Amino acid sequence: MSDSDRAIPDFAAIEQAVRRLEGLAHRTPILTSAYFDQRTGAELFFKCENFQKVGAFKFRGACNAIAALTDQQGRRGVVTHSSGNHGQAVALAARLKGYPATVVMPDNAARVKIEAVRDYGAEIVFCEPNTPARAAAVERVLAERGGVFIPPYDHSDVIAGQGTAARELLEDCPGLDVVIAPVGGGGLISGTAIAVKHLKPDCRVIAAEPANADDAARSFRSGKIEPVASTTTIADGLRTSLGELTFAVIRDHVDDVVTVSETAIIDAMRQVWERMKIVIEPSCAVPLAALLEGKIEVTGQRVGIIVTGGNVDLDAMGTLLARI
Amino acid sequence: MSDSDRAIPDFAAIEQAVRRLEGLAHRTPILTSAYFDQRTGAELFFKCENFQKVGAFKFRGACNAIAALTDQQGRRGVVTHSSGNHGQAVALAARLKGYPATVVMPDNAARVKIEAVRDYGAEIVFCEPNTPARAAAVERVLAERGGVFIPPYDHSDVIAGQGTAARELLEDCPGLDVVIAPVGGGGLISGTAIAVKHLKPDCRVIAAEPANADDAARSFRSGKIEPVASTTTIADGLRTSLGELTFAVIRDHVDDVVTVSETAIIDAMRQVWERMKIVIEPSCAVPLAALLEGKIEVTGQRVGIIVTGGNVDLDAMGTLLARI
Numbered sequence: 001m002s003d004s005d006r007a008i009p010d011f012a013a014i015e016q017a018v019r020r021l022e023g024l025a026h027r028t029p030i031l032t033s034a035y036f037d038q039r040t041g042a043e044l045f046f047k048c049e050n051f052q053k054v055g056a057f058k059f060r061g062a063c064n065a066i067a068a069l070t071d072q073q074g075r076r077g078v079v080t081h082s083s084g085n086h087g088q089a090v091a092l093a094a095r096l097k098g099y100p101a102t103v104v105m106p107d108n109a110a111r112v113k114i115e116a117v118r119d120y121g122a123e124i125v126f127c128e129p130n131t132p133a134r135a136a137a138v139e140r141v142l143a144e145r146g147g148v149f150i151p152p153y154d155h156s157d158v159i160a161g162q163g164t165a166a167r168e169l170l171e172d173c174p175g176l177d178v179v180i181a182p183v184g185g186g187g188l189i190s191g192t193a194i195a196v197k198h199l200k201p202d203c204r205v206i207a208a209e210p211a212n213a214d215d216a217a218r219s220f221r222s223g224k225i226e227p228v229a230s231t232t233t234i235a236d237g238l239r240t241s242l243g244e245l246t247f248a249v250i251r252d253h254v255d256d257v258v259t260v261s262e263t264a265i266i267d268a269m270r271q272v273w274e275r276m277k278i279v280i281e282p283s284c285a286v287p288l289a290a291l292l293e294g295k296i297e298v299t300g301q302r303v304g305i306i307v308t309g310g311n312v313d314l315d316a317m318g319t320l321l322a323r324i
Numbered sequence: 325m326s327d328s329d330r331a332i333p334d335f336a337a338i339e340q341a342v343r344r345l346e347g348l349a350h351r352t353p354i355l356t357s358a359y360f361d362q363r364t365g366a367e368l369f370f371k372c373e374n375f376q377k378v379g380a381f382k383f384r385g386a387c388n389a390i391a392a393l394t395d396q397q398g399r400r401g402v403v404t405h406s407s408g409n410h411g412q413a414v415a416l417a418a419r420l421k422g423y424p425a426t427v428v429m430p431d432n433a434a435r436v437k438i439e440a441v442r443d444y445g446a447e448i449v450f451c452e453p454n455t456p457a458r459a460a461a462v463e464r465v466l467a468e469r470g471g472v473f474i475p476p477y478d479h480s481d482v483i484a485g486q487g488t489a490a491r492e493l494l495e496d497c498p499g500l501d502v503v504i505a506p507v508g509g510g511g512l513i514s515g516t517a518i519a520v521k522h523l524k525p526d527c528r529v530i531a532a533e534p535a536n537a538d539d540a541a542r543s544f545r546s547g548k549i550e551p552v553a554s555t556t557t558i559a560d561g562l563r564t565s566l567g568e569l570t571f572a573v574i575r576d577h578v579d580d581v582v583t584v585s586e587t588a589i590i591d592a593m594r595q596v597w598e599r600m601k602i603v604i605e606p607s608c609a610v611p612l613a614a615l616l617e618g619k620i621e622v623t624g625q626r627v628g629i630i631v632t633g634g635n636v637d638l639d640a641m642g643t644l645l646a647r648i
Binding site for chain 1: 355594597638
């Protein structure tokens with residue numbers, strides 16, 4: 001990556017991302033819910049990135065990073081590793097720009113995710129399901145084929161791309177008092193914080209994460225990156241540790257990091273399906289779970305929530321629901 | 325019911341319903357799906373009544389019928405029977421107008437449906453789960469307490485209310501070539517046909533129903549009402565037979581009635597959850613199932629689909645999914 005990829009993006013970078021994503025990403029709708037307003041005593045605005053292309057906000061960051069390449073760079077191909085939404089996002093964004101893509105995936109990845117990446121036209125390279133094997137596979141692909149690595153979160157253009165969701169949210173709902181987003185690697189919450197604090201400095205920005213993967217909360221309190229311990233949290237999109245860029249943004253621009261129990265996550269997810277009639281994935285339910293558990297004071301306030309994605313394995317649904 | 329309740333409503337009645345529903349019902353969004361467009365070779369517009377109040381289009385009809393009452397009539401209370409969405413619709417519509425409501429429900433109704441009706445403030449009278457017991461319970465309630473009976477579909481104001489969904493759909497998508505809705509008792513498809521044939525006479529109107537509850541298809545072909553046989557179709561909202569009014573509208577204004585298999589219904593429902601990230605109930609998947617099974621010729625056409633509701637019992641989900 002170049003030096004500029006390692007810089008913390010400013011609001012101008014988010015504005016540039018907005019222009020790059022035009023015609024490529026959806027402007028997602030904002031839903032409301034009388035039921036959850038009544039439950040929380042607040043006015044909630046759900047920014048529905050589950051309706052985004054590939055079913056998750058991840059498309060914004062990957063697409064911005066890929067659209068930022070010169071055509072010469074892009075034609076040499078893009079490479080990433082992912083067992084989840086970022087792989088699909090890179091695959092589709094590359095296809096829309098006409099660039100080849102290679103996605104390194106663990107050989108135990110869910111069949112449905114492998115098929116999705118393949119359907120978007122990317123080549124898949126399998127590796128053993130551990131971090132050293134994954135890094136080695138990416139290195140090998142880059143050495144053999146060249147191309148540009150598009151990391152999942154710790155990258156200037158990825159963060160700026162994710163920030164476009166909050167920018168749209170504040171454009172549609174300018175009077176928000178607080179914006180909440182989940183935190184895993186931190187790309188989304190970083191972009192969100194940069195956008196919100198520029199557009200409405202007195203609006204609080206809160207990160208929410210599973211108590212079973214509380215690296216962001218610990219890092220926020222201690223002031224240094226504390227990696228996540230091995231975790232089986234149901235919120236599989238939030239099992240990663242913060243990066244250097246995302247940690248710096250969270251430390252400087254996020255007001256608080258709160259944690260929620262596994263039961264609260266599944267309960268919130270289920271209630272969203274039942275009451276709002278939208279499909280969200282477990283990671284996506286974490287901010288609402290924090291509200292329903294009373295972890296964030298919002299009485300009488302206007303609250304924006306980034307609804308991050310809707311990619312669930314329906315075959316595993318029965319098991320999920322049986323846990324509560 | 326009065327004579328006017330037994331008249332076939334015209335488009336003016338639907339326009340009147342629009343005015344009555346203002347501020348009471350949601351104007352629901354219309355979603356599109358690149359995936360299903362590609363699968364069907366058509367351009368699909370999904371009118372999302374699963375986002376309607378009580379999670380189903382049924383609110384429109386019940387609310388129109390209740391809003392049509394004089395205050396004196398309404399204060400004496402409204403009465404209905406339902407094991408599903410119509411009961412919730414009557415309960416909420418009555419509450420919004422400040423009228424008491426009584427809902428006769430079978431004593432084996434799902435707990436979640438009983439609670440929903442109760443949460444909307446209606447009184448519940450239980451009866452044995454068969455038609456004579458249900459009719460007797462309604463008669464008893466009306467004799468003891470008075471009040472107005474709001475039937476689930478064979479009623480002028482109910483049909484007119486259901487027609488407001490298609491009117492909104494055509495207002496937002498004026499160029500439709502065909503509109504498809506499921507048919508159970510026929511209230512929705514009747515209102516839809518009246519609205520569509522008035523606004524765009526060359527737009528086809530197609531009813532879709534489960535092959536396992538094909539009374540509308542048989543009645544349409546034979547020219548007389550043929551009641552549904554006992555059925556266990558997964559599309560539990562479509563197990564009822566046509567009424568006199570709804571049959572007359574279908575006979576005169578609907579272009580065709582198509583039927584689909586149980587497997588196609590479950591498969592379509594699952595694909596909507598996975599691809600569109602919205603929760604729909606089995607009855608609601610029937611029109612899309614007809615398209616995916618090639619039962620309606622739509623190549624290159626603009627197709628409106630009424631997405632009727634999203635009230636599923638998530639506890640039964642695993643069983644549903646296991647059937648495919």
